[in-house]
Amino acid sequence: MNRPWISKRKFFLKFISMLVVSTFLFTGVSVIAGNNNTNDNQHSLNMGTDALNIQNLKDNNSDIGFVKDTLVLTNDSLIGGNFNSTKNGNGPLCETFDPLNGYIYVTSCCSNLVSAINVSTGKVAKVIAVGNRPTGIAYDPENGLIYVIDSNSCNMSVINGTTSKLEGNITLDVRPNAITVDPSNGHIYVASSSNIIDINATDSRIVETINLNSDPGGIIFDPLNCYVYISNYARSDVLVINGKTGKYIGKIITCIESSGIGLNPLDGYLYVANSHTGTVTLINGTTDRVVTYIHVGSGPRGVIFDPFTKSIYVTNFDSYSVSVINSTTNSVTKSIAIGSQPYGEVIDPLNGFLYITNKYSCNVTVINPENCKLIQSIKVASLAFCEVYDPSNGYIYTLSYLSNSITVINSLNNTVIKNIKVPENPCAESFNPADGYIWITGYFHKYITMVNGACNVVKCNRLDQSPNPNRMPLFSPGKTVFDPASGNVYGIFHPCIMVLNGISGKFLNFIQMPLSPSYVLYDSSNENIYVGGLYSGKISIINGKTDEIINNINTGVPSNQAVYDPDNGNIYETSSRTNEVVVINGTTNNVISNLTVGDNPTGIAFDPLNGYIYVANSGSDSISAINTRTERAIGNIKVGKVPNDILYARSDGDLYVTNCKSGTISIISTGAVVSKDYRITFTISHLPPGQSWGVTFNGENQSSEKNCISFITSNGSYSYKIGTVLGYVAVPSSGSVIIMGKDISIHTKYESFLGSSEFLVILIVAVVGGLLLFIFVRKRNR
Template sequence: MIEDYKVRKIAVANLIILVTLLVSITTPAILFIGHADTTTSNGQSIAGYVKYTLLLYDNVLIDGNYNGTYLGIGPSGIAYDPNNGYFYVADSASCNVSVIDPVNNSVLDTIRVGFGPYGVVYEPYVKYIYVTDYESCTVTVINPYLRNELVCTINVGPGPYGIAYIPPGTPLGGYYGSLIITHYGSVVQGTTTITWIFNIGLSPAAGTSGTTDLGIIPCSLGIFYDPSNNLIYVTDFGNNTLTVIGSSFSSGLYVKAIIGVGSGPYAIAQDPTDGYLYVTNSRSNTVSVIDPINNSVIDSIKVGLDPHGVAYDPSNGYIYVADYGSNALSVIEPMNNSVIATIQVGSNPCQIAYDPNNGYLYVTDRGSGSISVISTVVPSVAYQITFTESGLPPGTLWSVTLNGITETSKTNTITFNEPNGVYEYTVTPFQDYTVSPSSGKITVSNSNVIQQIVFTQVSTGQTSTSTSTQSTPSSTSTLPITRTSTSQTSTSSSQPAVIPNITTITGVSITYILLGAMMIIILLLVVIMILVLRRH
């Protein structure tokens, strides 16, 4: 009796272990497949992908992503010049600034600056580029219109890091605009300073350079100026706070508020639609969302490892975060402050800048010495428009023109792939045949469409007629494509070699299949367990 009980107990225990292992293995796979709404069918994220990578070391452009070895260049800060359309990249390890032409994504020039360049900003009044030289304790001024020649070097004190431009007509900007520079780890008698170069637009050398002792920012990194409220926001890496700085004509700069954020705050970006600020916290791997109206944290978003730079993309409204330790970008949807996608980029992504001309994001990859060019354009979703003929002899060549594109076939079907829209079509007539309908319009609205075409042979002495058949939607699969032409004629398909697979199983279908399979296996195991118990 005791031995029989032990056998039953062992059998039951083994079956329970098998069921547990099965559930633990299949459940993550099901959840992963079911959560397939952030990528298109070609594997690209809906929020973007690496279209090109520019290797700064030898000025080579490659397709797709590259995560290579460290080449001693260390691209860090980046700024866009709207006048010439170029990017200026601070190469912190090589003491240079690389000038990037986004038209062909190549290095146009390399400018020698001070030691440890990091922060870069464009000043629109005189149209100069300003670069903070961390190790040289200076700011280098570049004139893009004189072959990127150096204008001058301004001594600003130890550890200049972040830099922001303040436009004229404000207490901060004065008559000719100003620069605000943060100092990382620059402690003078227990306090630190922020450098305020007043009236910089008059002349860099003639601008009034001075320091403002705020005494509470021992490790200031990121800096952001909000023109809507005329306030400056500075991240205090050491105290885990965001300092809000105001200004007045009488007293100059003053601390307006101090906001507690995550650990190791680094950079700042703003969503202009609601004014919220997004602060990356490099040590806690989070992004703090700040409401500037009441200076409070309204949300905290978990992202990748060691987030550094952050940028807003006006083309899709997303926030992009450079996860320095994950070699990736976290993409945040501001509507619900959630990460909707992750884009793998080069090694140690540092800062991000947006090009309004081509809509790409440019990411400095400090570890791989490269620039990742991110395309955020989501491919259009195309649907099948199928024309099916009846009435012609088998093997007869017939043709249909849709939206200016002509396709021919010797079978009874002709297929086009088009996104949502309304498209005009015509059917090429045949001698001794009437065709119905001979022309018309096709409306594509989130589904495939089938249009019946009826050819009727004309008998001697009489004319046959037929009833027009309306186009009907079809509920088959969709296909992401990128259209490159809308008006050309050919005898073969003009689409970019993409044919929808009607039998393709979607992520949701696979989820249900796996769930069903798992339930069947569990049921079989239970039946086996009952049989074993009865046997013993």
């Protein structure tokens, strides 16, 4: 019996089923693709300031530890988690004043930044990234531009004074040393080691290059005669250039190496700072003859004339002072004590204040010339270099050779309790358990300073017994070590190892080394001293009883620092050249393995609690952890900028990392984490009341019919995923979050899938696809 309606019904059912299947396939793929997008949202805690940059607390391998606190040395504040200072410039050098906006522009040679200081508020208003190692800076009143010479990138950065933004660069093809502006002709004069470059400020075109074969220390323009004067450091003279013609006229013999140069525009007299003799050469600008020499402080650098007080101010780099010279009598009337290594200076013509950059204490000091008093210090950075731990009191002594000081940190509460001034560029320190003193060596001068547990400098011995008076201690961490068996101290005194009595600090012996040493290390298992080779790729072994070299180990790579593991008797040596840690068997003195770590590894420490070796990678801003049982690098911990030294503190079992460029100390917890718990709350919107939804956070699942779900957890980095709801799409559907000492919340919006434009497109595609699929199946059945 023929029933056509049954055939039509089968046809309709087949078509509907095909359409449903194709719709499900297309919509299901879309929903799954949307929910598996793990990169569509990442949350981080906003601390309310753009000066701090937050990074992950933990590496993927949480067993190695994480940064629990960061000690900021600029204000001695302790901040939870890992923080990097991004607004502070390092190594402030020179400055200029823009009268149109009232800003002081300060170059920071170590961080490649120019800080714009608002003189009305006394705070850094803006930071401008320029070229490599900015040094000299000058303001052009004709066009309102600021010109910065970038000594390492061989160009000049141009900053718009109105917007305080970088406008462009002028290629110089030489390494510039000094800069000045001639407002009479609109030209800029840049001095390099061999010539003077004349640049037209209107079109930024190099007009002429004058070959001088000099080493300029300073440059200045004289509006009275339109001459440009360049102090010549290498040849002990002052070069004279005609500012109108750009031609070399001649030179003024000073007989002393000169650095900075200043001008009294009222009488045309030049003041040239002589850094080696502690004097200022007075030159008559009319006759170009030396009038007299004025004695100032030690290591004078910058010279500037104050039109308000008619005085000359000279920054004394080595004696931390500013000398005030009466321009009428040309005699020093006052000396003002100031920060570490004052260098550049500028006068604010609006308020008459004197602003002085302190190169290595990383701040700008403001002086009122009327009473010669310090009225403010504007911080721009702080540099920490290396550190040592005193087990008797639990103190950590952090050394900064740039600011000639030691910051004392109580490791029990991680607070700064004292800052100790030490002399003449300290470069390394070591704890002597025999007398409980901290021993500090100097870089440019031969001495040993001793600091007792009460944080007082108790002794400073000069080391004048050197066979070569020109030898200086090598600038590299890890330069002194104490031998408890002999009671002696071994330190690098390039290119030798110097032996001192551990009690009296008196000189005992010199041990001549084959090549430049990089570190000294004591091996308690054999009572030998290990000395690394900075360039040689060898380790020399010294017998601690006879002070004789008994063996040499060929590692094949240059070294930086090393640490001894008493558990396995191995020595671990960092090599920044190869980004490796060399493992040496302390018994056989053979190289066991070469472990690849981060970029430019320097500092290294051993943690006896977990048996791991931790390596500071100054090039990748991280700490690598090495498992000494498997001799493998197992993970990294992100820290501050340029970590260069790392220390283990037995009082709390934490690691302390000095971050040279960010001016901070990262405190890493490697043991059991005892921290406060925080709440992370997920909220939703646009779901019907009573509709169930869920969240997967750190592997834990929760669901609810309410509009919020909460989890309790500690500081760390976590991932999450929002559950799917039929007919809706979660935005965001997944992501990661960093919890750092604060409760946070994440909001998700469920968008109706049926009402979206995506659904309409998918529906049309599904209908067409279902129709095509039905036709294909029907043809096959025939």
